Amino acid sequence: MTATKPVSERLPHTHWLERLAPHFVLIAYCIVALFPIVLIVMNSFKSRDGIFSAPFQPPTAETFSLIGYETVLGRANFPNYFLNSLIVTGVSLLLILFFGSMAAFALSQYHFRGDVIVGLFLALGIMVPIRLGTIGILRMIVSLNLANTLVALILVYIAQGLPLTVFILTQFYRQIPRELTDAAHMDGASEYRIYTLLTPLVRPAIGAIGIFTMIPIWNDLWFPLILAPSDQTATITLGTQQFLGQFVSDWNAVLAALTLAMVPILLMYILFSRQMVKSVTAGAVK
Amino acid sequence: MQTPNVHKSRSFPWHILIFLAPAVIVYTVFMIIPLIDSLRLSLYAITPDHQEVFNGLNNYVVLLTDPRWSAAFQNAFWNNVKFFIIHMVVQNSIGLLLASLLVAGGRARSVYRTLIFAPTVLSVVIIGFIWNLILSPLWGVGESILKAVGLGALFAPWLGLASSALTTLSLISVWQFIGIPMLLFYVALLGIPEELMEAARVDGAGGWTAFWRIKFPLILPTVGIVAILTFVGNFNAFDLIYTVKGAQAGPQFATDIMGTFFYRTFFGSQLQLGNQPMGATVAGMMLFIILAGVAVYLFFWQRRIATYDL
Numbered sequence: 001m002t003a004t005k006p007v008s009e010r011l012p013h014t015h016w017l018e019r020l021a022p023h024f025v026l027i028a029y030c031i032v033a034l035f036p037i038v039l040i041v042m043n044s045f046k047s048r049d050g051i052f053s054a055p056f057q058p059p060t061a062e063t064f065s066l067i068g069y070e071t072v073l074g075r076a077n078f079p080n081y082f083l084n085s086l087i088v089t090g091v092s093l094l095l096i097l098f099f100g101s102m103a104a105f106a107l108s109q110y111h112f113r114g115d116v117i118v119g120l121f122l123a124l125g126i127m128v129p130i131r132l133g134t135i136g137i138l139r140m141i142v143s144l145n146l147a148n149t150l151v152a153l154i155l156v157y158i159a160q161g162l163p164l165t166v167f168i169l170t171q172f173y174r175q176i177p178r179e180l181t182d183a184a185h186m187d188g189a190s191e192y193r194i195y196t197l198l199t200p201l202v203r204p205a206i207g208a209i210g211i212f213t214m215i216p217i218w219n220d221l222w223f224p225l226i227l228a229p230s231d232q233t234a235t236i237t238l239g240t241q242q243f244l245g246q247f248v249s250d251w252n253a254v255l256a257a258l259t260l261a262m263v264p265i266l267l268m269y270i271l272f273s274r275q276m277v278k279s280v281t282a283g284a285v286k
Numbered sequence: 287m288q289t290p291n292v293h294k295s296r297s298f299p300w301h302i303l304i305f306l307a308p309a310v311i312v313y314t315v316f317m318i319i320p321l322i323d324s325l326r327l328s329l330y331a332i333t334p335d336h337q338e339v340f341n342g343l344n345n346y347v348v349l350l351t352d353p354r355w356s357a358a359f360q361n362a363f364w365n366n367v368k369f370f371i372i373h374m375v376v377q378n379s380i381g382l383l384l385a386s387l388l389v390a391g392g393r394a395r396s397v398y399r400t401l402i403f404a405p406t407v408l409s410v411v412i413i414g415f416i417w418n419l420i421l422s423p424l425w426g427v428g429e430s431i432l433k434a435v436g437l438g439a440l441f442a443p444w445l446g447l448a449s450s451a452l453t454t455l456s457l458i459s460v461w462q463f464i465g466i467p468m469l470l471f472y473v474a475l476l477g478i479p480e481e482l483m484e485a486a487r488v489d490g491a492g493g494w495t496a497f498w499r500i501k502f503p504l505i506l507p508t509v510g511i512v513a514i515l516t517f518v519g520n521f522n523a524f525d526l527i528y529t530v531k532g533a534q535a536g537p538q539f540a541t542d543i544m545g546t547f548f549y550r551t552f553f554g555s556q557l558q559l560g561n562q563p564m565g566a567t568v569a570g571m572m573l574f575i576i577l578a579g580v581a582v583y584l585f586f587w588q589r590r591i592a593t594y595d596l
Contacts, residue, residue: 022387023394029384030401032461036416037405039427055427099308106305118306125317127514127580129522131545132569135327135552135562136320159316162309191301219409221525226553241411241529251425254415261412269407273400 037262044068044255051251068252072243072260077231081239082264088153088235089218095154096161096213097206103162104169105195109181119170125163130156131222141227148230156223161213168209172202204275211268211276218265236261325573328566345567355564359571361539362547365452369543370520372456373463378512380460381467386497388468389475399472403465410462414529417458421445445530448540455541459526463519467512474508475501506591514583521576524549544572 042058043051050063057063072078107119130137137156138147146152176198184194199206224238234242240261247253331341349355384402388395405413421428421444429441444454478501486496502509524545527535533555535542550558552565 022390026384026387026391026394026398026402030398033402033405033464036420037408039420040416052425055425056430095312099312102305103309106302110299110302112299112302118310121318122309122313125313127518128321128573128576129518130317130321131522131524132573132576133317133320133324134548135566135569136323137316139323139562140316140320155312155316158312162313166309191305195305215407219411221409221411221528225528237409237411240409244411244415251419254419258412258415262408265407265409266404269404270400273403274396 040255041259041262044252044259046252048252051255065252068250068254068256069260071247071250071253072256077234077239078236078243078257078260080232081234081236084150084233084239085218085236088150088157089214092154092157092161092217093210093214095158096165097210099158100162100165100209101169101199101202101206102195104166105173105198107166107170108173109194119166122163122166125160126167130160134222134226138226148228148233150228150233152227153223153233153235156227157217157220161217165209165213169202169205172205173198176201207272207275211272214268215265236264321573324566324569327563328570330563332563341563345563346570349564349567349571358539358542358547359568362542362544363575365541366521366523366543368452369456369459369523370517372453373460373516373520374513376457377460377464378467378509378516381464381512382471384464384468385471385475386501388472399469402468405462406465408462410459410525411529413458413462414526417461418445418530421454446537448537451531451537452541455526455530458530459523466515470508470512471505474505478504507588510583510587510591513587514580517579517583518576521545521572521579544568544575548572 039055043055045059045066046063047065047067050057050059050065054063059065103122107115141147141152141156144152146155181194181198184197189197218235219237220235221237221241224233224235225241228234229238231239240257243257244254247257327338328345329341329343330338331344332338349359388399391398419425419427423429423441423443429438432438432441442450444450482500483496486500491499521544523543527541527543527546528549531541531546533546533550533553534557535546535550548565548568551568552560552562554560
């Protein structure tokens with residue numbers, strides 16, 4: 001893909017309509033994709049009258065209102081939900097990347113009895129959804145006295161995130177030239193030292209995996225609902241879901257809650273989107 | 287596995303064990319053992335005094351043949367099949383269309399890509415509620431939009447009607463996740479060398495012919511990956527239905543799919559008590575369905591299609 005020029009530059013004789021058609025369709029689809037989100041955010045800053053009388057208008061001096069945000073921040077435990085999500089997602093992600101990179105390093109660098117089996121065993125979880133083991137997980141969490149704790153969620157999310165992480169990172173460690181490891185061995189570096197030397201080289205992959213593992217954990221409803229449904233341990237996804245259920249008729253509060261729940265993840269996405277796509281592209285064209 | 291002699295002379299490779307242990311232990315304890323335990327439980331019954339007794343394949347027989355269970359199971363299964371077909375047809379074909387347009391999109395393509403992918407990163411809970419509001423006759427936003435394009439007469443409370451609720455929910459899910467097939471197809475299309483398309487044009491192939499005769503066969507591996515990802519994701523779905531319709535998956539179970547059926551069976555709901563062995567049996571069936579899909583992919587699709595080294 002290195003020397004690909006846009007098709008339009010190579011075919012100067014195509015009709016202008018033909019060249020613009022893709023843009024029309026793409027712009028139209030962007031509107032379809034974004035309109036619902038924009039509509040919600042926009043109306044969250046309006047009074048109830050404004051929401052119902054002119055839903056398509058941006059807030060004006062007359063219709064502007066923060067009443068929904070006041071309700072949400074006043075009654076719901078949103079800061080707490082947010083903190084719970086931050087802890088669960090952050091700790092799970094760190095441990096997934098740490099444990100996953102160690103296992104991938106071992107699978108890529110050493111030949112040992114059963115290495116293929118260990119690799120396949122860990123890869124099993126890529127296709128088999130962890131949700132199917134929910135009853136077993138619930139029974140185990142209850143017997144360990146971990147029901148309604150963030151630890152329960154973290155442990156399950158680590159198990160959920162590891163298979164794909166190990167699978168992808170193994171391929172990236174394999175691409176590191178052998179000479180590098182040999183040189184380190186020659187200098188008397190220990191195996192653990194070599195792990196710390198090679199891991200920075202797979203950093204782009206770690207970044208991408210980080211984003212792709214983080215989003216499903218942050219957004220998950222299933223495990224918080226089943227393993228940690230208490231108000232103290234609710235994550236932002238579960239907390240929003242329960243709040244919305246209770247306040248269905250308070251449109252201001254619902255719109256404000258939706259907006260508050262969307263903002264952090266959209267900000268993260270905008271910050272990292274370039275790297276996310278780049279890593280997918282790099283993986284395929286390598 | 288042949289181990290080189292060097293390794294034999296060395297002491298036991300503790301470092302390999304240390305590198306592998308944390309991942310293997312957490313994964314085994316919190317994923318593999320619960321899965322096996324759940325499958326084991328599906329072969330047991332729980333007596334009124336809370337004893338587990340071995341029950342053979344009886345739970346599966348009950349789920350498939352006892353009318354009290356089989357009607358609900360078949361309803362959820364066929365709804366799920368419909369959910370999957372709508373994703374395959376609508377999501378993946380629009381995804382492919384958007385991807386092929388993106389490749390021709392010039393400099394603005396990263397902007398389009400970022401914007402179209404945005405709903406995919408949001409939680410299903412948020413998406414479910416947003417559409418619930420937009421389609422609500424109370425707010426009337428959906429109706430006004432349809433009126434603006436002259437289709438006002440078509441509007442109905444789609445999410446509330448048994449005849450249209452499942453299709454509507456499927457399309458909401460399609461709207462949210464279209465970014466994934468788009469991105470995967472886009473990456474695959476980028477990998478096709480421009481020389482190949484050049485050659486096709488010289489031979490007189492138009493855009494349409496060139497796409498279906500040259501590009502599409504080349505991205506067949508990605509088509510397979512997208513199909514299997516959609517399949518596994520759809521037969522494991524739960525959040526959207528639960529958010530919009532609750533555990534009862536109303537109206538009259540018209541939107542019930544395997545995930546909500548599984549949840550209701552083992553966790554219970556207003557109308558029934560939770561039943562762990564039967565829940566485990568539903569999970570066992572879901573595992574069987576997903577593995578059957580994966581097997582079809584591995585043994586029929588991956589073997590049959592020719593892959594070209596580009």
